[in-house]
Amino acid sequence: MPLAISLVALSSVTDAAAVAAGIRGLESLDVRVHCPEPLQRPTRYLAGERQWRLDQLHAAYADPDTRAVWAIRGGYGAAQLLDGIDWAHLKAHPKPLVGFSDVTVLLDHWRRQELPAIHGPVVKAAGRLLEDDAQARALVRRQFEETLTLIGGPAEQRLPLRPWGEAPARLAGPVVGGNLITLASLAGTPAAFHAPAGALVVLEDVGEPYYRLERALWQLVHGGALDAAGAICLGTFEGCSAFDATPLEAIIAETLAPLDVPLYHGLPVGHGLDNRPWRVGAPGLIEGGELIMAG
Known part of the structure; x- marks a missing residue:
């Protein structure tokens, strides 16, 4: 049926x-x-x-x-x-x-x-x-x-990703997150996002200049939303415009520096043509160049 x-x-x-x-x-x-x-x-x-x-x-x-x-x-x-x-x-x-x-x-x-x-x-x-x-x-x-x-029903998923800079080869935690600008817009409200302990936080966005992405992430970092995060995992940033030759990953790594949290990138998640699904809150494991979510 x-x-x-x-x-x-x-x-x-x-x-x-x-x-x-x-x-x-x-x-x-x-x-x-x-x-x-x-x-x-x-x-x-x-x-x-x-x-x-x-x-x-x-x-x-x-x-x-x-x-x-x-x-x-x-x-x-x-x-x-x-x-x-x-x-x-x-x-x-x-x-x-x-x-x-x-x-x-x-x-x-x-x-x-x-x-x-x-x-x-x-x-x-x-x-x-x-x-x-x-x-x-x-x-x-x-x-x-x-x-x-x-x-x-629950099914195992494997999504490719890779570290940006130094990052653990193996890391486990619940997978949460989503659209960066949307999450930042909730700061200071009863709906404010706070990553659970050890969370692998997925972030993606579309059509935003890099300075607005940096501003939104700064708001999450300094508002405490990511204090308990185990890692940040970047999806796609479709149509997001650079100011100069500085990669977005470098800007994000600099903004995350106060948290000393590892950064990964390359997830096929976001507003691009390849937008792989994942269960929000599912147990996740980063290992062998993949984000693995248990079935």
Whole structure:
């Protein structure tokens, strides 16, 4: 029987044609898509008013026929939902929330509430499964197939990464994190991110100049968000613009210096074409040039 998922619009408004293409892409993988009608009721740049998006989230969790709740995109607005979420309702109908980027804030709170969460591609990216470029289709197909496997239950994952400078050859801890700018935006609020002890913190971003990335990381470092982190693991920083020839990794290493925390890079995670999924909060092991997450 095909796996069924619920679509939700939690953040920014999305072009209807992009949503339709994403649905067709998922259906090409034999996924049954439950899409509310209407999916969006645009308010400014948001997919809907705050209560509209909350109602959609709660309704998706109440659907007895779906195995996951999948965000159509990121953007902005997910943090607005936090103080209105009925956690008891979600825990009565536990299933993974899937998404990334702006959805990072929700994924981390799902982890804190011991609800399943998958940092993975958003629904609109599934439209790439129907594009002509065979190489792009293969990359996108892999990430969506891996996401569907994780929806089905815990599975071992192996993602490549490599050290930047001196770093332990073996390191273990829970895998957390997500979008850098989103995490930094929560500093000083009740939703503020704090890495758990020994955590392997994944960071990625898109379209930001290096100075804004440095500023956001400085905020996390000096706000104490990363005090307990065991390592920082960099995903992709798609379309992020340099000021000079200084590599982003060097800027990040300098900013992290007060913490004396090891830095790794090269994870295929983020806004690039290759956005491999991972379970937020899963036990992780860095060894042999890989980030290994237990099944």
